[in-house]
Amino acid sequence: MSPTPPPSVRRVACIGAGVIGGGWVAHFLARGYDVTAWDPAPDAEDKLRRLVTAAWPALEQLGLAEGASPSRLTMAPTLDEAVADAEFVQESAPEKLELKRDLLAQLDAATPPGVVIASSTSGYPMTDMQTAAATPGRLVVGHPFNPPYLIPLVEVAGGERTDRTAVEWAAEFYEAAGKSVITMDRELPGFIANRLQEALWREALHMVANGEATVEDIDTSITEGPGLRWAFMGPMLTFALAGGEGGMAHMLDHFGPSLKSPWTRLEAPELDRALRDAVVDGCDRAADGRTYAQLVAERDQGVIDVLRATGRLDGPAR
Numbered sequence: 001m002s003p004t005p006p007p008s009v010r011r012v013a014c015i016g017a018g019v020i021g022g023g024w025v026a027h028f029l030a031r032g033y034d035v036t037a038w039d040p041a042p043d044a045e046d047k048l049r050r051l052v053t054a055a056w057p058a059l060e061q062l063g064l065a066e067g068a069s070p071s072r073l074t075m076a077p078t079l080d081e082a083v084a085d086a087e088f089v090q091e092s093a094p095e096k097l098e099l100k101r102d103l104l105a106q107l108d109a110a111t112p113p114g115v116v117i118a119s120s121t122s123g124y125p126m127t128d129m130q131t132a133a134a135t136p137g138r139l140v141v142g143h144p145f146n147p148p149y150l151i152p153l154v155e156v157a158g159g160e161r162t163d164r165t166a167v168e169w170a171a172e173f174y175e176a177a178g179k180s181v182i183t184m185d186r187e188l189p190g191f192i193a194n195r196l197q198e199a200l201w202r203e204a205l206h207m208v209a210n211g212e213a214t215v216e217d218i219d220t221s222i223t224e225g226p227g228l229r230w231a232f233m234g235p236m237l238t239f240a241l242a243g244g245e246g247g248m249a250h251m252l253d254h255f256g257p258s259l260k261s262p263w264t265r266l267e268a269p270e271l272d273r274a275l276r277d278a279v280v281d282g283c284d285r286a287a288d289g290r291t292y293a294q295l296v297a298e299r300d301q302g303v304i305d306v307l308r309a310t311g312r313l314d315g316p317a318r
């Protein structure tokens, strides 16, 4: 597929440099890549450099690759220049299907032949995004988690017109770039992790809409409850333990029948103005005066502490 074997890639292009594109830039810089970014917003470069500066202390704690430096970031004046030398392209433009379709077609036309182009989309199937591209075989989904410079997971999937070799190349590249990869052999709505998160999110919105729980109750229920276990043991094995020595078999036989009732009532709530405002107000109260930058620093340190505590990071505690 790509002219460069995944572990030999040195030059990466990041298209769209907001929350996620900027997070990818920080990740690739920390891993020692030369990164070229492009974003049409007039203030994009300032914002991007601020994001990288804010992320760098966390990245130093994780351990930088030899030669890694924010100075290896170049802001390209045009999309064509951004991808002209790229050995891999990560697209992180807004989640709008038409925009992604056009942009991926433009990227396909401008990127050297065979170079894999991945989209950060959090839900569109590649089949729907690759329709306008002349060589759709190299287009894949590479779905990250916020912030991409700290959360290891990337979900990789192709569309109907993607070459399997492009999916395999992307998975190998992300591994070489220090990510933890799940490769899907088919297109799933919401991939795997977002499909799970969306089920939880739908129920959270129901509870806020019905006045059954506050935004704070919902966050506390996860951070003081299941979230503590999920950092190192997934929901399947966690629930196998709920069956005691009888394991998952006993858990399903015991609790399965009572789980049927909540399953049958799950439907998406109407995300109307009142619900939107209730969630926004609740999040403002939960932030309790902390700025966005303070919350990002707190989250970054929290993720690093969890990675270290669960043996996924070497080195002394802060």
Ligand SMILES: NC(=O)C1=CN([C@@H]2O[C@H](COP(=O)(O)OP(=O)(O)OC[C@H]3O[C@@H](n4cnc5c(N)ncnc54)[C@H](O)[C@@H]3O)[C@@H](O)[C@H]2O)C=CC1
Residues within 6 Å of the ligand: 015, 016, 017, 018, 019, 020, 021, 038, 039, 040, 041, 044, 091, 092, 093, 094, 095, 099, 103, 120, 121, 122, 123, 143, 144, 145, 146
């Ligand atoms: N925010 C999140 O937690 C996550 C988002 N994603 C995905 O990442 C992608 C980007 O989302 P965010 O970074 O959150 O959005 P964002 O709004 O923070 O950033 C989008 C950036 O794209 C730029 N942009 C606008 N038009 C563009 C174009 N035609 N070409 C290139 N760039 C353009 C904007 O100027 C902006 O800087 C979306 O596909 C989203 O679904 C994936 C995982 C998590």
Ligand SMILES: C[N+](C)(C)CC(=O)CC(=O)[O-]
Residues within 6 Å of the ligand: 122, 144, 145, 146, 194, 197
């Ligand atoms: C909110 N979101 C759906 C865009 C989130 C993601 O796609 C992944 C994440 O970071 O949780």
